[in-house]
Amino acid sequence: MDQDTTPHAPQTARNFFFYFLNFALLYTVAINLGGVLFNMIDKAFPLVGGYYGGGSMRFNLSSLIIGSPIFLWLAMKIYRDEGKDQTMLRSGIRRWLTYITLIVTALIVIGDLIALVNNLLSGETTTRFILKALVVLGISGTVFSYYFADVRQQRDVEHQKTLLPRLYYQGSIVIILIVIVSGFFFIESPVLQRQRSQDDARINNLSQIENAIYQYATINNSKLPASLGDVTLPVGVANDPVTGEPITYQVVSNTNFKLCAIFETSNRGKTTEPIYYPDTSWLHDKGTWCFERSIDQYLKGIVAPAQPVPAPLQ
Numbered sequence: 663m664d665q666d667t668t669p670h671a672p673q674t675a676r677n678f679f680f681y682f683l684n685f686a687l688l689y690t691v692a693i694n695l696g697g698v699l700f701n702m703i704d705k706a707f708p709l710v711g712g713y714y715g716g717g718s719m720r721f722n723l724s725s726l727i728i729g730s731p732i733f734l735w736l737a738m739k740i741y742r743d744e745g746k747d748q749t750m751l752r753s754g755i756r757r758w759l760t761y762i763t764l765i766v767t768a769l770i771v772i773g774d775l776i777a778l779v780n781n782l783l784s785g786e787t788t789t790r791f792i793l794k795a796l797v798v799l800g801i802s803g804t805v806f807s808y809y810f811a812d813v814r815q816q817r818d819v820e821h822q823k824t825l826l827p828r829l830y831y832q833g834s835i836v837i838i839l840i841v842i843v844s845g846f847f848f849i850e851s852p853v854l855q856r857q858r859s860q861d862d863a864r865i866n867n868l869s870q871i872e873n874a875i876y877q878y879a880t881i882n883n884s885k886l887p888a889s890l891g892d893v894t895l896p897v898g899v900a901n902d903p904v905t906g907e908p909i910t911y912q913v914v915s916n917t918n919f920k921l922c923a924i925f926e927t928s929n930r931g932k933t934t935e936p937i938y939y940p941d942t943s944w945l946h947d948k949g950t951w952c953f954e955r956s957i958d959q960y961l962k963g964i965v966a967p968a969q970p971v972p973a974p975l976q
Contacts, residue, residue: 678755680740685759687733689766690725692801695838697722699797705848707790723845730838734831741827760809767806774798804830857926863903864923865944870899871909871921873954879957886913887959909927914954920951 665698701719774795808830850858874893879886887893889955890911901908910922928947943953 671765674755680736680743681755681759684736684740685763687729687736688763688805690729691838692735692805694722694725694729696797696801698726698841700794702844702848703793703797705789707788707793719845719849723842723849726838726842726845730842734835734838738831741831746868760812763809764806767802767809770802771799771806774802778928854927858929860904861925861927861929863944864909864925867899867901867903867909868921868923868953869944870952871895871911875911875919875955876957876960884917884957886916886919886967888913910952912952917957918954919957920948920952920954924950 695720701722777795808826811826815855871890871893874895878893890909905924911921911923912920914920925946925948930945930947946953
């Protein structure tokens with residue numbers, strides 16, 4: 663009995679590793695493929711009051727770029743190994759994972775159809791929703807149809823020569839490549855993203871300086887500081903966080919002052935990705951930009967001190 667079971671133990675562990683990893687990557691690729699397409703639809707058909715998630719788009723693309731080649735290579739390797747080793751076709755691990763996948767995809771398809779009918783009955787027949795429903799149906803339906811055909815047919819040596827697995831494999835490569843390439847047209851470049859982050863850091867410093875000036879004026883009978891050296895600031899806040907150059911502070915009148923900085927981007931107008939700023943008083947264009955503030959308005963409670971601006975919502 664030991665002679666029968668011992669040789670199969672390493673093979674069983676190996677099969678479990680390959681099958682489990684293959685199905686885990688299948689879910690990863692399918693979910694992120696849908697994520698990229700959803701973001702494309704959101705960008706192409708924006709909702710009033712909504713925003714486009716560029717950050718999630720980048721994560722979905724990164725997952726596809728890394729996960730897709732591994733998944734496709736592993737799927738082809740398993741397909742070839744099954745042609746050489748018929749015991750893999752009868753593997754309990756393979757059957758269980760296949761049926762679990764069928765259950766998951768069937769539930770997704772049913773849920774998607776229920777949501778579609780519900781929205782149609784509610785009058786929400788938007789192009790945006792219909793396209794998303796088609797994406798879900800397309801991805802989950804493709805996965806379901808492939809594995810449903812797989813469990814229905816007895817994949818013997820002759821069946822291994824059919825074109826079904828290879829067609830799915832080649833079709834997946836084409837679709838994934840098209841989605842990845844198209845996705846890069848819907849996100850901003852890494853250079854522009856870095857510049858936006860640097861500009862956000864500049865606004866954060868300006869905001870802290872503004873608050874410090876307001877506090878100084880409150881304590882000193884509405885008098886403005888002569889320079890930034892007169893106010894208490896954390897180390898480095900009085901300088902540009904990237905270049906290290908001092909931020910320009912200028913007294914305009916007894917009650918008004920300006921804060922100026924040089925920005926690398928604009929946070930107003932049309933961009934590839936919308937930028938969310940809860941305080942529009944920090945909107946700026948590219949290049950040198952000054953923000954004028956009034957002590958009178960602040961002391962009268964008309965203008966609240968600006969808060970540090972967070973990174974754009976993703």
